[in-house]
Amino acid sequence: ASEHGAPAKPAAPEKPAVPDKPAAAEKQVMPGKPAKPDKDSLDKVSFGTNWVAEAEHGGFFQAVADGTYKNFGLDVAIVPGGPNVNNRALLIAGKLDFFMSANTLQSFDAVANNVPVVAVAAIFQKDPQVLLAHPESKVAKLTDLKPLTLFVSKEGVASYFQWLKSEYGFSEAKVKPYTFNAQPFLVDQQSAMQGYVTSEPFVIEKQAKFKPTVVLLADYGFDGYSTLIETRRDLTDKKPDLVQRFVDASMIGWYNYLYGDNAAGNAMIKMLNPEMSDDMLAYSVAKMKEFGIVDSGDALRDGIGAMSDARYASFFDKMSRAGAVRRDLDFRKAYTLRFANKGIGLNLRPRN
Amino acid sequence: MADSAASFDLGAPPAGYAVRLRGVTKAYPNGTTALGPFDLDVRSGEFVSLLGPSGCGKSTALRLIAGLSAPSSGGVLVSSQAPRRRGEHSIGFVFQEPTLMPWTSVRGNVSLPLRLARASRADTEARVSEALAGVDLLDFADAFPRELSGGMRMRVSLARALVTEPDILLMDEPFAALDEITRFRLNDDLLALWRKLRKTIIFVTHSVFESVYLSQRVIVMTPRPGRTGAEFRIEALEPRGADFRTSADYAAQCREVSLALARTSEPVRA
Amino acid sequence: MADSAASFDLGAPPAGYAVRLRGVTKAYPNGTTALGPFDLDVRSGEFVSLLGPSGCGKSTALRLIAGLSAPSSGGVLVSSQAPRRRGEHSIGFVFQEPTLMPWTSVRGNVSLPLRLARASRADTEARVSEALAGVDLLDFADAFPRELSGGMRMRVSLARALVTEPDILLMDEPFAALDEITRFRLNDDLLALWRKLRKTIIFVTHSVFESVYLSQRVIVMTPRPGRTGAEFRIEALEPRGADFRTSADYAAQCREVSLALARTSEPVRA
Amino acid sequence: MSGLNAPRLPSDETGARGGARLLRLLLPIVVLAAGVTVWDLAVRLNQIPPYVLPGPGLVLRTLIADWPVLSASLVTTLWTTLEGFLAAALGGIALALLFNQSKWLEYSLFPYAVVLQVTPVIAVAPLLLIYLPQETAVIVCAWIVAFFPVLANTTLGLNSVDRNLAGLFQLYGASPMQTLVRLKLPAALPYILGGLRIAGGLSLIGAVVAEIAAGSAGAGSGLAYRIAESSYRLNIPRMFAALLLLSAAGIVIYVLLALASHLLLRRWHESALGKDN
Amino acid sequence: MSGLNAPRLPSDETGARGGARLLRLLLPIVVLAAGVTVWDLAVRLNQIPPYVLPGPGLVLRTLIADWPVLSASLVTTLWTTLEGFLAAALGGIALALLFNQSKWLEYSLFPYAVVLQVTPVIAVAPLLLIYLPQETAVIVCAWIVAFFPVLANTTLGLNSVDRNLAGLFQLYGASPMQTLVRLKLPAALPYILGGLRIAGGLSLIGAVVAEIAAGSAGAGSGLAYRIAESSYRLNIPRMFAALLLLSAAGIVIYVLLALASHLLLRRWHESALGKDN
Numbered sequence A: 001a002s003e004h005g006a007p008a009k010p011a012a013p014e015k016p017a018v019p020d021k022p023a024a025a026e027k028q029v030m031p032g033k034p035a036k037p038d039k040d041s042l043d044k045v046s047f048g049t050n051w052v053a054e055a056e057h058g059g060f061f062q063a064v065a066d067g068t069y070k071n072f073g074l075d076v077a078i079v080p081g082g083p084n085v086n087n088r089a090l091l092i093a094g095k096l097d098f099f100m101s102a103n104t105l106q107s108f109d110a111v112a113n114n115v116p117v118v119a120v121a122a123i124f125q126k127d128p129q130v131l132l133a134h135p136e137s138k139v140a141k142l143t144d145l146k147p148l149t150l151f152v153s154k155e156g157v158a159s160y161f162q163w164l165k166s167e168y169g170f171s172e173a174k175v176k177p178y179t180f181n182a183q184p185f186l187v188d189q190q191s192a193m194q195g196y197v198t199s200e201p202f203v204i205e206k207q208a209k210f211k212p213t214v215v216l217l218a219d220y221g222f223d224g225y226s227t228l229i230e231t232r233r234d235l236t237d238k239k240p241d242l243v244q245r246f247v248d249a250s251m252i253g254w255y256n257y258l259y260g261d262n263a264a265g266n267a268m269i270k271m272l273n274p275e276m277s278d279d280m281l282a283y284s285v286a287k288m289k290e291f292g293i294v295d296s297g298d299a300l301r302d303g304i305g306a307m308s309d310a311r312y313a314s315f316f317d318k319m320s321r322a323g324a325v326r327r328d329l330d331f332r333k334a335y336t337l338r339f340a341n342k343g344i345g346l347n348l349r350p351r352n
Numbered sequence B, C: 001m002a003d004s005a006a007s008f009d010l011g012a013p014p015a016g017y018a019v020r021l022r023g024v025t026k027a028y029p030n031g032t033t034a035l036g037p038f039d040l041d042v043r044s045g046e047f048v049s050l051l052g053p054s055g056c057g058k059s060t061a062l063r064l065i066a067g068l069s070a071p072s073s074g075g076v077l078v079s080s081q082a083p084r085r086r087g088e089h090s091i092g093f094v095f096q097e098p099t100l101m102p103w104t105s106v107r108g109n110v111s112l113p114l115r116l117a118r119a120s121r122a123d124t125e126a127r128v129s130e131a132l133a134g135v136d137l138l139d140f141a142d143a144f145p146r147e148l149s150g151g152m153r154m155r156v157s158l159a160r161a162l163v164t165e166p167d168i169l170l171m172d173e174p175f176a177a178l179d180e181i182t183r184f185r186l187n188d189d190l191l192a193l194w195r196k197l198r199k200t201i202i203f204v205t206h207s208v209f210e211s212v213y214l215s216q217r218v219i220v221m222t223p224r225p226g227r228t229g230a231e232f233r234i235e236a237l238e239p240r241g242a243d244f245r246t247s248a249d250y251a252a253q254c255r256e257v258s259l260a261l262a263r264t265s266e267p268v269r270a
Numbered sequence D, E: 001m002s003g004l005n006a007p008r009l010p011s012d013e014t015g016a017r018g019g020a021r022l023l024r025l026l027l028p029i030v031v032l033a034a035g036v037t038v039w040d041l042a043v044r045l046n047q048i049p050p051y052v053l054p055g056p057g058l059v060l061r062t063l064i065a066d067w068p069v070l071s072a073s074l075v076t077t078l079w080t081t082l083e084g085f086l087a088a089a090l091g092g093i094a095l096a097l098l099f100n101q102s103k104w105l106e107y108s109l110f111p112y113a114v115v116l117q118v119t120p121v122i123a124v125a126p127l128l129l130i131y132l133p134q135e136t137a138v139i140v141c142a143w144i145v146a147f148f149p150v151l152a153n154t155t156l157g158l159n160s161v162d163r164n165l166a167g168l169f170q171l172y173g174a175s176p177m178q179t180l181v182r183l184k185l186p187a188a189l190p191y192i193l194g195g196l197r198i199a200g201g202l203s204l205i206g207a208v209v210a211e212i213a214a215g216s217a218g219a220g221s222g223l224a225y226r227i228a229e230s231s232y233r234l235n236i237p238r239m240f241a242a243l244l245l246l247s248a249a250g251i252v253i254y255v256l257l258a259l260a261s262h263l264l265l266r267r268w269h270e271s272a273l274g275k276d277n
């Protein structure tokens, strides 16, 4: 699977591409300039992820590893998350500059609680949230999961499960806590558990030796973005240029990670998370491509990270119907389109 | 030691004897030998006093007889007159310290032996009250041990030992903390009880007067490790009373015992 | 009660007096009145004995004098000869129970007062050894309290009280757990010490003999709540010794005190 | 400490004691007020936004506004706590008694108790969920968190029984049961109660952990879920309101246990005696 | 219990004691072997797949195979544990001493201690991370989990000081410091050590929780992360190997503390005395 979709040689593997439309910033160190910017002149930026290093964060690591950020005048430190690590609180408190938020609902919550953070780009056009079931339970579509015991994490209950409830009539009585441990699911054939399309199916296939049925919620109308870049509003107001550079460089990182030589990014992931295996990484990348998690829909036109008012409105509508957010919420404050949709790096996508 | 000990399995208790110690020694784990080879025969119904310098092993000897501690060598044999059924306590013990249960009242402490023997409630009630009256503590039946004076605590302990009328009564300086008036009265009470029931009593005291007044036999022990230093048979008219206490005979015997005590105590004094 | 107490602020201690109690009562929280209105004057350098039936409030009185407990009414005044500097202990106390620190050796226990006063190491060493020799426990200097017999523990407590030579020495039945030989010897030692240093000593005992032998004044207390029942001045030749113990005078005084004790104790006996 | 500063002259004891009692009630309240004020000032002066650290006023308002949701969660958590506490108390004491029967039992089984103590509940909860019904699994989790202090303190208490008293029971031919009920348990009581005071708070924590690891989610779920959910949903004032409830519950549990302890020991144990007793 | 079944005739004490000692060593091993066998059989007979519950053999093999990774994590966790334990021991004892200075202090501040005890670390960790450096935050988390038993037991111990001894110190004009060092601390020692034995395991748990809540993930991280990660990756044998290490560490910590306790108390306290002392 690792060969799947192997790209043609990337445009400029060792010298990342110049953005099509450089965000005309005064102090910006132009990429490609022979004089490498020395460390001191770089803007220090920290970026917290929401899980341990994995392929789902690949583009960011790629941008660090291959020097893309540096070329944009950034010295980026990635702070991995993990179970129970709350990097978002650190973003809010000003300890981090950017945070990788899991889904769009979190952005709505920020508005609801007057937390001045905004989403500036959406890496995943489709939420990779899936529900896994045993083949024996003969699940073919989402509603077939209703009679099963569902292992859902606390966060899941607070987010997508509300949508499952309102849209498809799932019952909380069937839910048992999922603490990122698949054992109870494996033992009970009449159960299903949550996961990411890019990892859990692989883990289960590998360890438990069966191919679970996978139901991608996005296919059933759960149309929120996922893996968004979030930052504080004061940063977008005071240092828009910095934000823009971070967004742009990250997008380039993502193109390179998906279509270019991602060895450097993977090496960095493996360094931070020695448990990560090559086949796992390859599987994740393959699935991201296969399901168009990152590069599909608007992103095909506007570049990776694309966001649109229409998508936000549609998702808000669903979540407010689910009762997960207040109907009168000014959801447009949750994001800004100022930095995305610039088509950065489109040229790096192999044309086929 | 183990070898020599094995030969001391004394077999059946000799008829008429309540306690027999043969070549008993006791060495504590820290190396102190508390009791030198000590021999003791106490007939059933006999009243024996142990006298001896502080730290000579009197308390240790009582603990060995009660079976609360095992001898390092030698044999200890205790026979009780009554068949040993559960709750038929054959041994009563008045420790040198009051050893009361701090969590229950005086009444609770004194009734303990009866409760353990599952005596009827009414019976317990009556006997406890009697025992408390005997030590003049009826008023304090509901007091807790910490609310008592030192002497009162010792009297509670005494009442507890007497409430079951055990076959063998081991008493470790039971009256040391009491004023003379109370002490004399309790002396007489104890004598009366003994005369009535003829239980075996082994009585540790530091008062030569008391030992002579109470017992049939006085054993004076040597300094640690304690052995028999001298032995006196007190052949006094019965019943003893105020008359005996003021008799010349009594004074003479006290003097004799005192002398023996002084004599055996000498080595330590050096 | 508080009102009447207020009037008992005795002001400056009268010259020559070490302890003055005026109308002191003590009622414990459970309602027991331990000490009836009790008056006591002890001159500096006087040796006073307290005698009385068990539970009459002797220990309570000592605790009040030491300031370990507050009177319910009445005034307690204690003056020490030496200026009260930190570590200059003016009061030594031998409790009725040994009250040793179980976590340290005999030497550690006895040296406590000196350590607290930050005496020099050499000085401490010497004085502790002397005090231990005085109670015949040098061999057990390194033993822990639980490894001692009851009498030995009491002797450690005694050594601890004597090691600092306090101005006022309060002793609660210090010799009750000791054999006669040791007791007599310690009696003489205590007398010799008192004669040499003329400290104030208030001595609780149950032994009429002892009280008469040791003290200048014997106070016989009534049963609870304790008051002064009778008082005897013992005018004996000095130094007292074996001669005094066998003198007719001594016997007569003992008899008198005994009678007073019996007389004051009567109400309880009813 | 007892009488360390006892006045030499009689004091108006009842009056002074009444005053002291009042002060003892007032002082914690004053300190609480001070704490709340400091919290409030810290938030105001540093202009800490409510989504980082909400001020006490906001938390209180949230508590009142969200009371229906929060109180339901509180009740759920308190039930789990109670069940966990009872299990911990009974289990801890029972285990200690078992171990007390023989050193061998103790030496062979104590390691398993230690293993239970140090095993992260999060790690074993899935296994428990597989083999036990959910309700039971939750209680077992709470029990695992809270039982050890009871076990350890009871063991210590049982080992500290006065040996002369034990000898007395032996002499009087007490049955093991009698020795247990009349000697060992009362003698160990101060230690056991000490263990229970520790276990009280731990069972609350245990209930929270158990809810996270094995509890039901969504409606009818406890404070743990509320806290996690509020935190995830960035409803920080509500999270603090839930934490406040948890703290209050902890204090109430502690006070109740301390009170029970005081009532049980006040007549005889040094630790519960007044100054002049 | 002391001498409850003391034989009436002299026993070959050294011999018997030697035998008993051997048995005391052997029995736990036998019980351990039995436990492992039951585990093995349960897995085999029920054909439980290794990703649900691996057998002991597999866990052992995994332990050996993954030793480099696991041992590094173990060291990390043990360091946190040690720091947390020291903080808990010192903090708990210091707080207890502070509270012991006056009932008022105790009454006003103890509630805060209870609040700390019952606050879920997971909930406060983000706050700590905001205001403290990560290393410190981790230790504070571990401390929060473990300090309370030390505090509670030390308080109990300090309140149980013999009042006559306290009076003696007062009479001899002991300074507060001298009273503390020479009276209160030694008298409370058995209780303090009891608290520390509880805190030992708790600081291990605390380290795990702290790692989860505030620790860094990824390389160089402790057993907690290994457990969570192995569990997430369904590498259940490795998860069990990590749990095994955790358990072993817990037992070692307990044994060390029990040993220290025994050495400190063996000459004087009932709980550490042999039968015939």
Ligand SMILES: Nc1ncnc2c1ncn2[C@@H]1O[C@H](COP(=O)(O)OP(=O)(O)OP(=O)(O)O)[C@@H](O)[C@H]1O
Binding pocket: B028, B029, B030, B032, B033, B034, B052, B053, B054, B055, B056, B057, B058, B059, B060, B061, B096, B224, C146, C147, C148, C149, C150, C151, C152, C177, C179, E276, E277
């Ligand atoms: N647990 C123990 N460990 C070590 N030595 C002990 C122990 N108990 C007593 N001893 C020692 O044994 C000796 C005898 O002690 P025992 O208590 O029998 O004396 P005693 O005759 O009762 O003295 P007393 O009249 O003072 O009560 C003493 O020298 C004492 O030091």
Ligand SMILES: Nc1ncnc2c1ncn2[C@@H]1O[C@H](COP(=O)(O)OP(=O)(O)OP(=O)(O)O)[C@@H](O)[C@H]1O
Binding pocket: B146, B147, B148, B149, B150, B151, B152, B177, B179, C028, C029, C030, C032, C033, C034, C052, C053, C054, C055, C056, C057, C058, C059, C060, C061, C096, C224, D276, D277
């Ligand atoms: N802590 C207490 N609480 C309540 N009552 C007490 C307390 N301590 C002593 N008492 C009571 O006070 C009275 C006097 O006690 P105290 O100890 O002073 O007597 P004593 O004269 O020393 O007796 P003894 O000769 O037996 O030692 C006793 O009746 C006792 O019951």
Ligand SMILES: [Mg+2]
Binding pocket: B058, B059, B060, B096, B172, C149, C150, C151
């Ligand atoms: Mg003795």
Ligand SMILES: [Mg+2]
Binding pocket: B149, B150, B151, C058, C059, C060, C096, C172
């Ligand atoms: Mg007294």
